[in-house]
Amino acid sequence: MEQGPDVPTRVREVIAAAGVTQREFARRIVMDPSKLSRSLSGTRRFTAAELARIADIADVDAAWLLGTRGGAGPAAARPAVPRGRRAATPPEGRPLQIIRETVRLIADHGFHAVRVQDIAKACETSTAAIHYHFPGRDDLLEAAARWCMDEDTARRAARIADAADAADELRQLIELQTPRTAQQRDQWSVWLDLWAEAARSTAVGRLHTEYYRQWRATVADVVRRGVAQGAFRTVDPEAAALHLTALIDGLAAQVLAGTPEGPGTRPDDMHAALLAHVDAALAAR
Numbered sequence: 001m002e003q004g005p006d007v008p009t010r011v012r013e014v015i016a017a018a019g020v021t022q023r024e025f026a027r028r029i030v031m032d033p034s035k036l037s038r039s040l041s042g043t044r045r046f047t048a049a050e051l052a053r054i055a056d057i058a059d060v061d062a063a064w065l066l067g068t069r070g071g072a073g074p075a076a077a078r079p080a081v082p083r084g085r086r087a088a089t090p091p092e093g094r095p096l097q098i099i100r101e102t103v104r105l106i107a108d109h110g111f112h113a114v115r116v117q118d119i120a121k122a123c124e125t126s127t128a129a130i131h132y133h134f135p136g137r138d139d140l141l142e143a144a145a146r147w148c149m150d151e152d153t154a155r156r157a158a159r160i161a162d163a164a165d166a167a168d169e170l171r172q173l174i175e176l177q178t179p180r181t182a183q184q185r186d187q188w189s190v191w192l193d194l195w196a197e198a199a200r201s202t203a204v205g206r207l208h209t210e211y212y213r214q215w216r217a218t219v220a221d222v223v224r225r226g227v228a229q230g231a232f233r234t235v236d237p238e239a240a241a242l243h244l245t246a247l248i249d250g251l252a253a254q255v256l257a258g259t260p261e262g263p264g265t266r267p268d269d270m271h272a273a274l275l276a277h278v279d280a281a282l283a284a285r
Helices: 007-018 022-028 033-041 048-058 062-066 094-109 116-123 127-133 137-160 166-177 182-198 202-229 237-257 267-281
Strands: none
Touching (some): 048 094, 116 127, 137 166, 182 237
């Protein structure tokens, strides 16, 4: 796909017209924020799939983005598609719909059991439309992993926003990571699938490493504040975060290996074990 020198400028126009931050726009088009930043600065070229997602989300012509003749920019809508030719694009945009349905199907069946045809059927669109936004399964997997990570980060921030102190923050994080509800079990099912892929995929492995760096840093910061507040004893925050997050992962895997009401580790058992660990390893005496 031939790209003119004005492509970064036109994408900036699209972001400005959307009225959102560059990071939020990257989330909407399911793109690594650092890749978007490099593409806008001209040190990296947008891929065809990325430009397709930008055009879809912003409702502009790809021809306009590429700088070819004709095509409508942010101020003008694209020509309407005749009724019956395709399903209406959902309010959040086709790329995010594809990712959400992909994540749901992974939770239900596992990544390798999910076919592009299944995703297309769930989205009421064609396989060609799926490939238009995400050319290969690796692209879908990376985008699904990034979306899950962004959603998890947002939920954590919302959960601890009103915490009374660091000790309460840590309790809220533990509660959030305990797979009690169907949604939480689905989230953990996807994580376990993505972890297995991370061992084989360099791209997802990098995402996995970055996500865990951020997650452990969040826990370490909470522990550090708890020490300063006198709620926790003097410990190494990074080591404490490593131990706690590893315990969370192991217990969650055991919970999912059983059934919600059947034999095996129950969510309440996991929650109690985590609180006992915090009391034994961190709580001030």
